[in-house]
Amino acid sequence: KQEVTQIPAALSVPEGENLVLNCSFTDSAIYNLQWFRQDPGKGLTSLLLIQSSQREQTSGRLNASLDKSSGRSTLYIAASQPGDSATYLCAVFMDSNYQLIWGAGTKLIIKP
Amino acid sequence: DTAVSQTPKYLVTQMGNDKSIKCEQNLGHDTMYWYKQDSKKFLKIMFSYNNKELIINETVPNRFSPKSPDKAHLNLHINSLELGDSAVYFCASSPGTAWGPQHFGDGTRLSIL
Numbered sequence: 001k002q003e004v005t006q007i008p009a010a011l012s013v014p015e016g017e018n019l020v021l022n023c024s025f026t027d028s029a030i031y032n033l034q035w036f037r038q039d040p041g042k043g044l045t046s047l048l049l050i051q052s053s054q055r056e057q058t059s060g061r062l063n064a065s066l067d068k069s070s071g072r073s074t075l076y077i078a079a080s081q082p083g084d085s086a087t088y089l090c091a092v093f094m095d096s097n098y099q100l101i102w103g104a105g106t107k108l109i110i111k112p
Numbered sequence: 113d114t115a116v117s118q119t120p121k122y123l124v125t126q127m128g129n130d131k132s133i134k135c136e137q138n139l140g141h142d143t144m145y146w147y148k149q150d151s152k153k154f155l156k157i158m159f160s161y162n163n164k165e166l167i168i169n170e171t172v173p174n175r176f177s178p179k180s181p182d183k184a185h186l187n188l189h190i191n192s193l194e195l196g197d198s199a200v201y202f203c204a205s206s207p208g209t210a211w212g213p214q215h216f217g218d219g220t221r222l223s224i225l
Contacts, residue, residue: 034213036216042219043202043204043218043219044202044204046213046214046216049213089155091155099157100157102155102156104154
């Protein structure tokens, strides 16, 4: 049974720092992995989608990597800004049973 | 223009009532989803429709019934509401069926008194 874990549960860093959020999964037979951010009281915003055949995806200051064999993905945020404060979630899609499995999220606070 | 819109944003009602949440997307996507987010912020898929056809129906009580009149709409009807139904419900859509990038609505916060 696939399990997705995100560590840490919460992270607080000063503005301007580069940071890494982690996502690990127990079953490497994923179809894709997606990173989202959620702002309080808002829906989810899809940030990056990595297909199982890909190693990384980049969008602006965000870079997501995928290492299927070790069951890990990281979300790298460069030059963090207070506007990056949100909860970041990763989700893996298993096409074997058509399930989307979510992590519990990392709550990120960027201090001005 | 809002891409995925859900109504209402807040819903407060009493146990035993029947209520509906509406969702519409103007992105031309083929697939729509309903998720439930519990108090621990954990998101769980409930249903998924592709071109009005049900493709995912997770283990949810049969008091929950999705309805898709066309591929731009996926409504969620809940009968005989229970305290445990209190949560935030998110609608989402994506192009195609391969679980591409999903676009989410802002959520409907359901509170059962």
